[in-house]
Amino acid sequence: MRLVFMGTPDFAVPALRALHRAGHEIVAVYSQPPRPAGRGKALRASPVQQAAETLGLPVRHPLSLRRNQEKWDAFAALGADAAVVAAYGLILPQPMLDAPRRGCLNIHASLLPRWRGASPIQSAILAGDTQSGVTIMQMEAGLDTGPMLLSHAVPITPHTTASTLHDALAELGADLILRVLAENPPPQPQPEAGVTYAPRLTRDDGRIDWAEDASAIDRRVRALTPWPGTFTTLEDGTVLKIGAAELVNDQATAPPGTVLDSRLNIACGHGVIRLTRLQRPGRGMMDASDFLRGQPLPPGTRLGASHPAPDHD
Known part of the structure; x- marks a missing residue:
């Protein structure tokens, strides 16, 4: 399948590698631009960009996608069957959501509709939840409000940390996105009850x-x-x-x-x-x-x- 991949942090890397390993044609990778990092504040490419370059994939890192017809046209010109999005960090305007044949598919690190937003892994542990998971969602304009395609739960134990849960969900997300692309499950609306929001952390x-x-x-x-x-x-x-x-x-x-x-x-x-x-x-x-x-x-x-x-x- 002809794909665009959009992600930035470590969480997204297993999915990118799994899609490439499965033989999907990844025509472009979108990631946040290199940022100053470390005590020397030298520019450092994101984990996704580093992984993409290792795989020989072209990388784009626009600073913004809002009100930018040129960027929208360049995205549509890729002719993707689907865009896979995992913790990318930029809001996708409606023309980009509509461009791929199967739309944009988001790998979200919670069991939606619980913990929509920026910090689902941390929020689940903070709240004392006994489980978390990954939901593959068809993206729409709202914040993590789109219909669900596939989800799977994992337990949160008294010893679970953000690091261990992050790694487990990153690998789970890679497995689930492969299944969604292969099986094309019917979308299911998110329940109206049980919505919670995970704030951006400081x-x-x-x-x-x-x-x-x-x-x-x-x-x-x-x-x-x-x-x-x-x-x-x-x-x-x-x-x-x-x-x-x-x-x-x-x-x-x-x-x-x-x-x-x-x-x-x-x-x-x-x-x-x-x-x-x-x-x-x-x-x-x-x-x-x-x-x-x-x-x-x-x-x-x-x-x-x-x-x-x-x-x-």
């Missing part, structure tokens, strides 16, 4: 509120690592990024945010959580035991003073 979403239940803090750490990352602060304003934590079967015996012992058990609004990986500014993420050798946090230390979100990697 660094400040990672701030830990120690007055929350330990279970909610655990979900926040699992949901927001690696992006945008979770953090807390010391009384002197030092920002500590939290890379991993685990629930402790105990009750808090001190105010929320208090370090309870040398194992970095922290009192929460209800329950206790243990910090197992941390990072201070200018250093890498490390296990708690290694961290404490360079930054002691004695029992009684209070975490969580209000300071700006960190900007270190």
Whole structure:
């Protein structure tokens, strides 16, 4: 089948590779332009662009698609049977949605209509959902409102992180889009009930509120690592990024945010959580035991003073 592929981050790469491996003719790959990255701020191509170039596929990266007849005409001239879209990052105008013979097919990382929007993976973990999944959707003008073609669920366990769920759903999305192209299942309207929206995340979403239940803090750490990352602060304003934590079967015996012992058990609004990986500014993420050798946090230390979100990697 003659395809256009549109995607940007790592999530989209397995689908691109699967389509190419299956023998589909990918006539163009659309991806976000290279962006400054790393401490040197050198321009870096997106994961999808890097994968496409490795496969020898032509890449286009327009800055915008709105009110641009020239870009619309160039897209239509590709004569695609379908466009496969996975976390591309730009809104497709109606002329582009209508151009391919089978329209534009979106690989969305949730069980629609739950978690339409920008952060479905993180939002599912934050909310305490017991399952997530992938939906292949026929795109229309609304935000993730189009009819569904195929979906499949995966469990969310107490140990699921955004990283592990991301990787599982990326591979699942690759499998499902191959099935949709081969089987052409009939579209089914999304249910009107159960619609939720996943907002775009910012660094400040990672701030830990120690007055929350330990279970909610655990979900926040699992949901927001690696992006945008979770953090807390010391009384002197030092920002500590939290890379991993685990629930402790105990009750808090001190105010929320208090370090309870040398194992970095922290009192929460209800329950206790243990910090197992941390990072201070200018250093890498490390296990708690290694961290404490360079930054002691004695029992009684209070975490969580209000300071700006960190900007270190």
